[in-house]
Amino acid sequence: MSAAVPSDLAAPVIMGVLLGGLYALVALGLSLVFGVMKLINVAHGDFVVLGSYAAYAGMTLGLDPILSLLVGVPAFGVMGFGLHRFLMHRASGISAEAPLIVAFGISIILQNAIQIAWSPLSRGLTTSYILASLRFGRADIPLVYLLDLVAALIVMAALHGFLRRTYLGKAVTAASQDARAAQLMGINTDTIHALAFAIAAATAAIAGVFLGLTFPFTPSSGVAYLIIAFGVVIIGGLGSMLGTFLGGIILGLAQALGGHFFGAAAQMLPVYLTVLVLLALRPQGLFGR
Amino acid sequence: MAGGQPRTTLLKVSEIDILYGSFQALWGVSLEVRTGEMVALVGANSSGKSTLLNAISGFLRSARGRIEFEGKDITRDNPWHTVDLGIAHVPEGRRLFPDLTVLDNLILGSYSARARARRAANLDAVFTLFPRLAQRRHQVAKTLSGGEQQMLALGRGLMSAPALLLLDEMSLGLAPIVVGELYRTLQQIRAAGVAILFVEQNVKQSLREADRAYILEKGRIVLSGEAAVLREAEEVKRAYFGV
Numbered sequence: 128m129s130a131a132v133p134s135d136l137a138a139p140v141i142m143g144v145l146l147g148g149l150y151a152l153v154a155l156g157l158s159l160v161f162g163v164m165k166l167i168n169v170a171h172g173d174f175v176v177l178g179s180y181a182a183y184a185g186m187t188l189g190l191d192p193i194l195s196l197l198v199g200v201p202a203f204g205v206m207g208f209g210l211h212r213f214l215m216h217r218a219s220g221i222s223a224e225a226p227l228i229v230a231f232g233i234s235i236i237l238q239n240a241i242q243i244a245w246s247p248l249s250r251g252l253t254t255s256y257i258l259a260s261l262r263f264g265r266a267d268i269p270l271v272y273l274l275d276l277v278a279a280l281i282v283m284a285a286l287h288g289f290l291r292r293t294y295l296g297k298a299v300t301a302a303s304q305d306a307r308a309a310q311l312m313g314i315n316t317d318t319i320h321a322l323a324f325a326i327a328a329a330t331a332a333i334a335g336v337f338l339g340l341t342f343p344f345t346p347s348s349g350v351a352y353l354i355i356a357f358g359v360v361i362i363g364g365l366g367s368m369l370g371t372f373l374g375g376i377i378l379g380l381a382q383a384l385g386g387h388f389f390g391a392a393a394q395m396l397p398v399y400l401t402v403l404v405l406l407a408l409r410p411q412g413l414f415g416r
Numbered sequence: 417m418a419g420g421q422p423r424t425t426l427l428k429v430s431e432i433d434i435l436y437g438s439f440q441a442l443w444g445v446s447l448e449v450r451t452g453e454m455v456a457l458v459g460a461n462s463s464g465k466s467t468l469l470n471a472i473s474g475f476l477r478s479a480r481g482r483i484e485f486e487g488k489d490i491t492r493d494n495p496w497h498t499v500d501l502g503i504a505h506v507p508e509g510r511r512l513f514p515d516l517t518v519l520d521n522l523i524l525g526s527y528s529a530r531a532r533a534r535r536a537a538n539l540d541a542v543f544t545l546f547p548r549l550a551q552r553r554h555q556v557a558k559t560l561s562g563g564e565q566q567m568l569a570l571g572r573g574l575m576s577a578p579a580l581l582l583l584d585e586m587s588l589g590l591a592p593i594v595v596g597e598l599y600r601t602l603q604q605i606r607a608a609g610v611a612i613l614f615v616e617q618n619v620k621q622s623l624r625e626a627d628r629a630y631i632l633e634k635g636r637i638v639l640s641g642e643a644a645v646l647r648e649a650e651e652v653k654r655a656y657f658g659v
Contacts, residue, residue, distance in 0.1 A: 294523070300513070300516065301513045301524050304513045307511060308507065308512070308513065309524075311495055311499060311505050311507065312525055313500055313527045313531070
């Protein structure tokens with residue numbers, strides 16, 4: 128349908144906002160790790176797709192993907208903590224670039240391990256409820272998109288509450304503002320960094336489940352997710368949660384409206400163009416530091 | 417002066433060398449701080465004063481020599497260990513957490529296990545010492561004036577319940593009146609039992625406030641002793657007072 132009547136935009140706009148929430152969720156971990164330890168975790172997209180595959184494995188055992196998060200979130204948290212403590216932390220002692228290279232290595236290993244375990248075939252998390260849709264006026268919105276936004280809002284609110292209201296969260300915030308000063312308070316910044324990495328991995332698990340419910344995925348989907356996450360934090364500004372949320376919404380809208388006007392094949396083009404334009408106009412992002 | 421208690425050695429630095437790559441910043445430096453003392457570290461820019469404080473608190477590892485605090489060897493300790501032992505380092509430039517409130521900056525100061533249990537009591541003490549901080553407790557740190565920021569940095573250091581306070585260039589960028597106020601507060605802190613090792617650009621001021629002083633030149637201690645004596649020493653007068 129290509130009629131230019133405004134009310135026809137209701138569906139893509141609503142979908143864009145909902146999709147944007149999901150994108151913000153994917154980008155959250157990337158933004159947190161950069162904010163706290165100034166590291167661009169290029170394996171983040173692969174953590175997310177690993178979350179999708181882990182939920183897929185759970186499904187073969189009869190476990191609902193969202194319920195599997197009860198196990199998945201702590202498991203990914205532990206994995207993230209361990210990866211940082213035993214790999215990334217040692218790498219940061221070698222040079223400033225070493226952690227980035229290690230992250231590349233982790234990314235490659237994950238992609239190939241997933242491919243060996245589950246083959247390159249495209250998979251999806253198909254449950255009974257993802258086919259349901261709700262009606263908003265003249266728009267039919269898939270239920271799963273709403274779940275995506277709700278999940279995104281819950282995770283963002285929880286993370287924000289943790290960082291701003293709990294003592295440990297304030298220590299993490301402090302360490303991201305001035306690492307040396309934080310050390311002078313008795314804060315072990317090595318442990319704080321590992322904790323941030325763990326939280327990022329845990330959010331990746333959640334993002335992986337909801338992405339997997341919404342779109343099909345392959346072992347190399349991680350790259351696409353990383354690019355989206357990158358775009359979100361570039362627009363929103365690294366280290367700002369509000370910026371991440373708005374960045375996600377903007378990209379979600381760009382994709383949904385792009386698909387509406389130019390067709391599904393071209394829907395990512397407006398997304399990348401938006402990132403380029405905003406990068407040129409405001410390099411530090413909407414709320415960047 | 418604190419009452420007639422005998423002074424014991426609190427901090428003992430023995431013959432430490434600090435290297436930045438191939439550049440040696442400190443050469444065989446030794447010094448001592450005793451309980452209840454106020455000791456000044458004096459010297460020109462780049463003489464190694466901040467480097468010495470960083471070595472004591474644990475940011476820098478000495479290639480040689482030994483640092484002891486209350487009899488324990490802290491030569492290899494990280495900053496978060498030395499805080500737990502009772503050394504509070506208020507760094508050059510204050511290094512507050514700019515986007516956190518006064519209150520948050522302060523309570524983070526008592527993160528260490530040593531200070532955690534006494535957080536509420538220490539907070540009361542800091543607010544009594546610095547009423548202006550109490551008034552502005554919900555204000556974001558980066559919006560405070562220079563003097564208030566220095567008070568906050570000092571207060572944050574005190575929150576860790578230290579036995580020794582390391583103070584780096586407290587008066588940088590502050591008006592003389594504010595500096596005077598801060599030094600009066602320092603004397604109060606000292607009277608409460610905290611020893612203070614401070615770096616100060618203004619040589620005359622440091623020799624006025626301190627009990628003893630060490631003079632650093634190009635990474636070596638060239639002179640040390642009672643502040644009153646140093647004030648009159650000919651070398652000091654010539655080098656620093658332009659006499």
